[in-house]
Amino acid sequence: MRSESNTGTTPERGPATADILRALIVISRRGVADARIANLSLSMTDQSILGYIVDHPGCRSTDIAQAFRLNRSTVSRQLAGLMKLGVVRETTDASGRGRPLELTGSGWAAYDEAIGILQGVVDETLDDWTDAEVARFAHDLQRFNTGAAGETRPRHPIEAPDAPLDKAP
Amino acid sequence: MRSESNTGTTPERGPATADILRALIVISRRGVADARIANLSLSMTDQSILGYIVDHPGCRSTDIAQAFRLNRSTVSRQLAGLMKLGVVRETTDASGRGRPLELTGSGWAAYDEAIGILQGVVDETLDDWTDAEVARFAHDLQRFNTGAAGETRPRHPIEAPDAPLDKAP
DNA sequence: GTGAAGTGTTGCGGAATGCAACAGACAAGA
DNA sequence: TCTTGTCTGTTGCATTCCGCAACACTTCAC
Numbered sequence: 001m002r003s004e005s006n007t008g009t010t011p012e013r014g015p016a017t018a019d020i021l022r023a024l025i026v027i028s029r030r031g032v033a034d035a036r037i038a039n040l041s042l043s044m045t046d047q048s049i050l051g052y053i054v055d056h057p058g059c060r061s062t063d064i065a066q067a068f069r070l071n072r073s074t075v076s077r078q079l080a081g082l083m084k085l086g087v088v089r090e091t092t093d094a095s096g097r098g099r100p101l102e103l104t105g106s107g108w109a110a111y112d113e114a115i116g117i118l119q120g121v122v123d124e125t126l127d128d129w130t131d132a133e134v135a136r137f138a139h140d141l142q143r144f145n146t147g148a149a150g151e152t153r154p155r156h157p158i159e160a161p162d163a164p165l166d167k168a169p
Numbered sequence: 170m171r172s173e174s175n176t177g178t179t180p181e182r183g184p185a186t187a188d189i190l191r192a193l194i195v196i197s198r199r200g201v202a203d204a205r206i207a208n209l210s211l212s213m214t215d216q217s218i219l220g221y222i223v224d225h226p227g228c229r230s231t232d233i234a235q236a237f238r239l240n241r242s243t244v245s246r247q248l249a250g251l252m253k254l255g256v257v258r259e260t261t262d263a264s265g266r267g268r269p270l271e272l273t274g275s276g277w278a279a280y281d282e283a284i285g286i287l288q289g290v291v292d293e294t295l296d297d298w299t300d301a302e303v304a305r306f307a308h309d310l311q312r313f314n315t316g317a318a319g320e321t322r323p324r325h326p327i328e329a330p331d332a333p334l335d336k337a338p
Numbered sequence: 339g340t341g342a343a344g345t346g347t348t349g350c351g352g353a354a355t356g357c358a359a360c361a362g363a364c365a366a367g368a
Numbered sequence: 369t370c371t372t373g374t375c376t377g378t379t380g381c382a383t384t385c386c387g388c389a390a391c392a393c394t395t396c397a398c
Contacts (some may be wrong), residue, residue, distance in 0.1 A: 022220060029213075066276075076348090099345085129312075134185045230377080242356070
């Protein structure tokens with residue numbers, strides 16, 4: 001009994017987007033649990049912050065908070081821990097507001113290690129997919145994410161583009 | 170361990186699956202934050218538990234814990250809260266081990282309400298997708314999830330099949 | 339220079355989670 | 369039937385993540 005509270009889309013959309021929502025919920029819940037179980041040196045939260053810095057070099061604490069809809073205090077505390085661990089540091093060129101961030105050498109190492117482990121799980125799941133299907137799925141996911149980025153995009157011009165997506169449709 | 174259909178993973182696979190992983194991390198983080206912000210009556214955790222009971226009527230506490238890789242104590246506590254709220258109850262027919270669960274009337278109402286709100290966010294994001302693209306994306310996500318279900322499948326015979334997926338290829 | 343706005347930090351409390359220990363229920367065998 | 373082992377659920381305790389509010393510091397605009 002889904003409530004078909006469709007915005008204005010075609011009648012088809014309701015069930016399909018409901019399925020997408022349910023699937024995303026499962027992915028979220030299962031993903032964080034998987035990351036928790038795999039005994040990584042960094043938590044899922046830390047990992048996502050590192051990932052953001054990788055994608056947006058020179059970003060500041062506030063940018064991370066906006067990207068993940070987190071309170072500034074939360075990011076501040078997480079970053080404090082990461083800097084104490086020596087995986088993140090503030091760049092020297094503090095031109096403008098805030099303090100740009102970047103990964104340290106060990107930061108890259110930790111990031112690559114965690115990504116490698118988690119990617120193993122994903123690879124395993126995608127084992128019986130064709131390359132084309134994988135590429136298409138990756139493309140759709142990135143499209144979904146950039147779309148979901150929404151209005152929070154008042155960013156620095158230095159940063160890398162939000163997603164390198166291309167590949168086949 | 171997997172069937173050897175594709176294990177060699179062509180050189181393409183690495184980057185693509187890495188993109189998928191990164192996209193999924195972002196989706197997870199952003200999704201839970203979105204759910205937190207939308208002031209739902211139920212938390213994301215509660216919501217996912219309700220969703221599991223919807224998909225697997227008569228399931229027990231342990232089943233939920235296994236599905237989401239959570240500790241039994243965590244699920245126990247969450248369920249205690251949900252039963253106190255009157256959205257979940259134990260079924261009367263306690264044949265066998267454990268105590269089968271089901272949603273109450275207000276449980277269905279709360280579930281539908283939350284799904285409706287969250288679906289609004291998803292619908293908005295998918296605004297400029299064609300129906301076919303949405304359907305394909307939904308299908309890929311469900312395929313990914315069922316594949317990721319993995320080996321944790323020591324299930325009761327009563328329950329509904331793990332996922333109703335079918336639809337278009 | 340002064341005021342306004344942006345940025346980061348800290349105190350406080352709440353929610354979610356894991357681990358370990360425990361109690362009750364069920365199943366299989368003597 | 370009784371006993372023993374296993375499964376299921378619960379509770380105490382600690383930890384992590386998070387938000388809100390208040391604060392200090394910096395940067396910008398006038």
